Structure formats: C-alpha cells, structure tokens
Amino acid sequence: MNFESRQEMSEIAEQTVFDAVIVGGGINGAAIFHTLSSKGYRVLLLEKGDFSSGTSQSSAMMIWGSLQDLTRLRFLKVAKLCTARERLIKQKKHLILNNKYLYLPTKENGRRPMSAFAALYAYWILGGGRRSFPQYKRDISDIPMLKKEEFSFLFEYEEARIASSDARFVLDWLLPFANSTEHIALNYCSLSDGRFERDSNLWNLEIKDTILDKESVIKAKWVINATGVWTDTVNKMFGVETPYKHAFGKGVFIGLERDPQHQSHLIIETKEAEGCMGFLPWKHISLWGPNDTGINSLEKAFEVNPSDVQFLLQELNRHLAKPVSVEDIVSLRCGVRPLAVKRSYSKINQTVEISRKYVICRDKQIPWISIYGGKLTSCILVAKSVAKILGKNVKPLKDPNFSMSLNLNPESCEFPNLSTKFPTARWCAEKEMCWTLEDYLRRRTNISQWIRRGGLGAYNENAEFLTELARTFCDKDEDKAVSLVQNYKQKIETQFDEVLKYV
DSSP states (O other): OOOHHHHHHHHHHHHOEEEEEOOSSSHHHHHHHHHHHHTTTTTTEEEETTTTTTTTSOOOOOOOOOGGGGTTTTTHHHHHHHHHHHHHHHHHTTTEEEEEEEEEBBBGGGGOOOHHHHHHHHHHHHHHOOOOEEESSSOOTTTTTBBBBBSSOOOEEEEEESSSHHHHHHHHHHHTTTSSSEEEEEESSSEEEEEEOOOOOOTEEEETTTTTTTEEEEEEEEEEEGGGGGHHHHHHHTTTSSSEEEEEEEEOOOOEOOTTTTTHHHEEOTTTTTTTTEEETTEEEEEEEEEOOEEEEETTTTTTOOOHHHHHHHHHHHHHHOOOGGGGEEEEEEEEEEEEEEEEETTTTOOGGGGOOOOOOOOOOSSSSEEEEEETTTTHHHHHHHHHHTTTTTOOSSSSOOOOOOOOOOOOEEEETSEEEEEEEEHHHHOOOOOSHHHHIIIIIIHHHHHHHGTTTTTTHHHHHHHHHGGGGGTOOOOHHHHHHHHHHHHHHIIIHHHHHHH
C-alpha cells in the first residue's frame, strides 16, 4: 500500500458508518475482523503500531489444547481448546502443521509413566481422538542432545503448530478482507478519543493516522476493545468498567543456534513441576522457553532482562548433554500474556496458576465489547462469540463486498546465509501494509529471529544488505536509508547486546 491508497482508505473510512470498530491488531482483533468481514459487516480495525507487534508475535507458535491445564483439572477448558484447535486446522490448513511432540518428565520430579500416560490419554480423549494416540517410549537414545540421566521415559503425542510464524498467522486473518470499501484495516493508526451520541446511537471516534500524519473522526455502531494487555488502559480512557481486569505474565524465549541433532519438538517439565517449557526447532534456530514472571506494570514489561536469559540458560543446561552459552543466542522474544482475572485478584507473582481463558464483557450502557485473556488457539472462539453479540444488535450487509486479496505466491528473495526465501520488501510494502524496515525483518519475515542481532549479523556484516532493504521504505533516499539502519542498529545494541553483556 502506497501513500495514495492509504489516503484513499482514510477518506473512505471518514465517509463510512461502520458496524464495528475493532481496536487492536493482535490475534484476537485480527480473527474478529476476519469473521465479521466474512459475515458482511462494515468493519474498521485500528492498530497503534504494526499488526501483531505485541504479545501475538512472541508465542511458542503452538495451536494446542493447553495440556498444562489438565494438571489443574480444567477439563472443560481443555476440551473447548481442543475443539478450537481442530477448527483452526481445518480453516487455516495452509498455515498450520501437525507435528509429533515429545513430552519428557524429569527424574527429579518423580513423575511415573502411568500418571503421565493418564494425563496424555485424557488429553487425547478431550480432543475427540483426532490426534495420534500417545505412545510410551522408555528409550531416549534417539535424542542424543539430552542428558540420559535426567529422564527415565518419554511420551510421543501429536500437536499442531504454526508453519511460518505467529506474526504471519495474524496477518493472514487480515489480508483476505483488508482495505476494501467495506472492510479496512489500518496499522499505525490509534484511537485517541471519542464519545457515544445517544441521539444517533453512534460513536464519534477520533483517530490519529501516523502514516498520513492526519487526525480524523469516524462513526461506528459498536466498539470492540481487543487491545490485549492494554484493554484496561483503553477502557479507562472511555470510562468503561467491567468485572474483570488483566493480570500480566511475562514470557521470554531465547533463540539459539540450532544443533543439527535437534529435530524433535520437546516439551520438558520445569524444575518445580508447575509447568513445562518447550525446546522447539524453528527452521534455522531452536526456541527455548518461556519463563513465567508475574509483573505489575507494563512500563518495561516487554523488555528482556539479563536475569531472564540467565534463568533460561541455566534451566536448559540442566537437560543438555552439551551446554549452551550466551554466545549461542541468536535472538530474544518477549511477550506479556494478558490473563483474565476478577477485579479482586491480587496474587501478582502467581500467574502460572491462572488459566489462559478468555472473557468477553459487553457493557450494559453503551455498545462496547471488551476482550480479556485468550491465546492463539482460542482466537476462533473469541471471534465467534463477538459475532454472536453483534448479530443480535446489528444486521450485516445483504450483499457484502469481499476483496479476498490474499496472495500465497509473492515475489521472493533470499537473505545472506539463509537458504529460506522470503517475500521481497517491495512486495510487503505494496501488498501487506509494511511501512518500516523493522516491520519487514520482524513480522513480514523471520529474518530478525533467524539471523543474529536482528538480522545485522554478529559483526554488522549485513548492514549494507539492510540498507538496500531500507531504501524501499524511504523512496530510495540513500541518506534516509542509511539513517534507518543506523537507528535500527542502535536499538539492537540496547535491546540485545546490552542485555547479553550482563548475563
């Protein structure tokens, strides 16, 4: 999308009375946008940053029924998520892979084979028997990278995972319908103020478009707050109160150089047996994590601390035959989980105990819906529930205009020292609302996750290539391109180099 088409979309938005405005371009907002658009509603989605630039880009990329919830006897929740998993696989089969996972209880935790099998068998039953039946294995010699003395047995079972990345997964919910005359999705566009006019039963919402440097007023019948960890902040701005709030759990992954022997997706019990961590091969790297830290402020919540990295390395090295070190770290991922809790909840440091359930709160006085909690797997259930509420109050268009602009065969290019091909920066800029170099490296591709130091390389050896990419986002202005890369380099030095320096 160029500036001219962005301006056109902005003008259309100003002239349209939308059935719903969705605030937030993470997985919940994107799934709601897709579902409402497919039903013929006039929908506008606003995202203050890039799409999927918050928690939705920092997951384990698993589409699963939340096996951990079985240890807390949340059978109904697990069954619902397993059903949602199957629906997602059917609806997004080109983006989701079925994978064998190995569940590894540690000897230290004293898990017996029968108790582990009972949990996995119950998980298989709650999933309707649609996945492969769990298999017990006593011999772990086919995983040579692990310490044999740490484990007595393992179970092999089947899960689903995202094929490319979680950020790409979010984008795929948006692109088929985005930017037609009836369905518009705008990144770098924030909701700054607004009021509900009872005479007309419409919202007048003030928005700020950073790309166009323009302020506008748009009209809508309903507002859907799907801003994730910022839900309470947005609600407070509009005087909305609900029985729920968010507690926050910070989860960090480290991306490591992938050992050629690392072929299997491993789920390993944590030391205290309160949960599990994943050691997951992801094309060119291996992801390990996440940790789980309760936090009470979002001010610096998305920052990785040296203590996060140190904990993850220590925990991983308890299980590996060949230890890894800071020098093996390629990338860092940090997400903050929005956990739905009652207003009275106060146990900030016990977020591991909180269910990843979702809660949908409809305001009793004004047409406003707030989304609390949720995860990748439940996005389809969230969208269905919101559509049900809207369907009782708003009639969709009789003849919806679908653009269906998703193209699975983009122009492709290669990046130095990676065999994987990526969509070109030009393609992403023109077809996928990609406005910055970081958008391209982090969310339209996996370059910043698979190449050390955000794609720059260990010694900035890729800086010239990144400068070539940056020209796409500054009208081929050489000075601006050099400046963009320099600014990006400074950010990497702060958020990566400085963190690892003190591990």
